Amino acid sequence: MPPEALDLDLLRPRLPSPLQAVVDERFARHGIRLLLKRDDLIHPHLVGNKWRKLAPNLRAAAGRTVLTFGGAYSNHLRATAAAGRLLGVPTIGVIRGQELAERPLNSSLARCAADGMRLHFIDRSTYRYKTEPATLAAILSEAGAEDAYVVPEGGSNSLAVRGCRALGEELRGQADVVALACGTGGTLAGLAAGLGPGQRALGIPVLKGGFLDTEIRTLQHRAFGGPRGDWSLDDRFHCGGYARTIPELDAFAADFEQRHGLPVERLYVAKMLYGLLTLTEEGAFPPGTTVAAVITGAPFTP
Numbered sequence: 001m002p003p004e005a006l007d008l009d010l011l012r013p014r015l016p017s018p019l020q021a022v023v024d025e026r027f028a029r030h031g032i033r034l035l036l037k038r039d040d041l042i043h044p045h046l047v048g049n050k051w052r053k054l055a056p057n058l059r060a061a062a063g064r065t066v067l068t069f070g071g072a073y074s075n076h077l078r079a080t081a082a083a084g085r086l087l088g089v090p091t092i093g094v095i096r097g098q099e100l101a102e103r104p105l106n107s108s109l110a111r112c113a114a115d116g117m118r119l120h121f122i123d124r125s126t127y128r129y130k131t132e133p134a135t136l137a138a139i140l141s142e143a144g145a146e147d148a149y150v151v152p153e154g155g156s157n158s159l160a161v162r163g164c165r166a167l168g169e170e171l172r173g174q175a176d177v178v179a180l181a182c183g184t185g186g187t188l189a190g191l192a193a194g195l196g197p198g199q200r201a202l203g204i205p206v207l208k209g210g211f212l213d214t215e216i217r218t219l220q221h222r223a224f225g226g227p228r229g230d231w232s233l234d235d236r237f238h239c240g241g242y243a244r245t246i247p248e249l250d251a252f253a254a255d256f257e258q259r260h261g262l263p264v265e266r267l268y269v270a271k272m273l274y275g276l277l278t279l280t281e282e283g284a285f286p287p288g289t290t291v292a293a294v295i296t297g298a299p300f301t302p
Contacts, residue, residue, distance in 0.1 A: 006063055008055050011086060013043050016170040019292070022260050030280050031287025035175055036262070039167070040269075040298045045086065048296040049180075049187040050079035052167060053160035054151070058083055060159055061149035065090040067140070069130060069153040072100055073108045073243055075267075075297055076155050081117035091117040092145050094130070098123040107302035118143075156186025156215075161193075161223035167294065168194020168201070168229070175292035177202055177285065179276055181268035182233070183242070185212045187296065189219040192229030200230040204272040208241045237275035243267055249274055265297045272296075 018038040027034045039048040046054060058066070066089055070077035077093045084091035093112055101121035105113060113119060120143045122130075129135040131152070140146050151157065168191040171178050178195060182188050182203040192201040205212050212233055220228050239246045245266055253270040257263060264270050276293055285291060 006059060006061075006087060006089070008058060008087070011043060011046070013046075013051055013055075014041050015166075017042050019171070019174060024259065026277055027280050027291075030283070030285070031289070032280050032285050033290040034276075035290065035292040036260075037167075037171060037178070037292050037294045040265075040295045045082035046079050047075075047298050049164065049167070049294075050076060050155065050297070052163045052190070053155035053186055054079060054083055056159040056163040057149070057151050057155065057157070058087065058089065061089065063089060065092060065145060065148040066151060067092040067094065067143065067145050067148040068151040068155070069094045069096070069127070071096045071242075072106055073267075074153075075300070076153070077112050077117070078108060078115075078300070080151065080155075081112040081115035084117060085115040091115075092143055092148060093117045093119050094127075094139060094143065095119055095121045096124055096127040097121060108300065111302065152184075154184030154186065156184040156189075156219060158219070158223040160186045161190040161219050164190025165194035167191045168199075170194075171292055172196040172199070175199065175290045177289060178292045178294065179204065179272055180294035180296055181206050181272035182212055183207065183268065185216040186219055187294075188212075188231060189216045189223065189228075191294070192231035193220065193224055195229050200232065203231065203233045204237050204275040205233055205235050206238050206242055206268050206271050208235075208238050210235055234275060234279065237271045237278070239271060245270070252277070262295070263299050265295075265299045268297055269295055 020036045022034050024034055042051045068080050080091050098121050164187045179202040182205045188203040239249050249270055252274045253264040
């Protein structure tokens with residue numbers, strides 16, 4: 001398939017994504033204006049930041065098989081599989097956990113398979129070193145995918161980071177602080193680069209470990225040649241780690257859904273919104289601050 005044949009505009013993405021003001025007295029009583037940047041409405045299958053990160057990589061793949069990585073409940077894998085189905089591009093998902101190959105597919109992996117993704121399971125030790133050249137070459141060989149276009153776990157590479165810069169550009173002049181949940185850091189790296197003077201990006205990591213600061217700096221260096229924008233991280237709201245929640249988070253998310261009619265994705269979006277409310281109540285934002293919360297995804301329905 002020649003590059004010009006892969007026209008992602010045929011999928012009719014909703015760009016720029018809507019910016020929605022919400023009235024929430026929990027923020028208003030502190031003088032904070034809350035906006036929701038509805039990236040979850042960009043496309044029904046390539047939701048939120050997955051569109052912004054995958055689109056430039058799909059164009060670069062130019063119809064070649066796309067191979068990427070993820071865990072058993074990876075949003076990124078589902079988005080890649082859906083893109084492959086919609087565009088007629090073969091996809092391979094390298095799944096963390098060889099033991100999963102012997103079990104029935106969970107709803108997330110079943111969706112990937114239904115969308116035509118070929119699933120290749122590897123042991124967790126090998127997965128840990130998947131970015132090392134020799135290990136990656138062995139994985140590609142074992143999967144019969146030596147000529148595949150490789151997208152890293154979470155989709156965060158230089159093309160993805162530059163693609164996410166448009167998110168910041170869409171929000172220039174619209175908010176003082178722009179917050180989003182972070183997994184691999186690519187969206188934040190691009191967002192910060194696209195914001196204007198006087199604006200800052202706030203990342204809420206959903207994984208434990210405190211490793212994202214270095215990752216984001218590395219991604220910006222690779223994408224732009226150096227640091228870009230004003231950004232910071234608050235590591236307090238991962239609620240135990242990826243794919244984990246706590247009763248307080250579930251109660252908050254359910255309440256937010258009822259107040260605003262917005263289905264709240266629990267693994268990323270809920271943690272970011274919960275963190276924003278906590279920071280607001282702590283007085284982290286001066287009265288008169290406008291905060292935009294990026295809704296990077298929607299709840300998964302099997």
